[in-house]
Amino acid sequence: MRVKCVLCDVIENINDYSPLAKKLRNRPIHTYMCQTCYDRIETRTNERKETGSFRQYSDEKEKDEWVF
Ligand SMILES: [Zn+2]
Incomplete structure (x- = not known):
């Protein structure tokens, strides 16, 4: 098809x-969305999610490191 x-x-x-x-x-x-477009959107969504949580995490970690 x-x-x-x-x-x-x-x-x-x-x-x-x-x-x-x-x-x-x-x-x-x-x-229908081809695999390439699907992957691209999925990757972008995941990247945004990961960047958001990664930043939060590293900010907290950096703060902790500065405190000590
Ligand atoms: Zn496509």
Whole structure:
């Protein structure tokens, strides 16, 4: 089954019998995102999350180190 990525317009061939193909067939409104775009978004989301918590953590650690 040929699907088009909603973000970068790349056309990909996915397995007709995969759960994703079934989902797209049953719900044509459901948008497809290629693995590259999916990874990019996921990485960005994770990076933001990790940076946020990492900064908090290192700030606290730095403070502790300065105190001692
Ligand atoms: Zn894409």
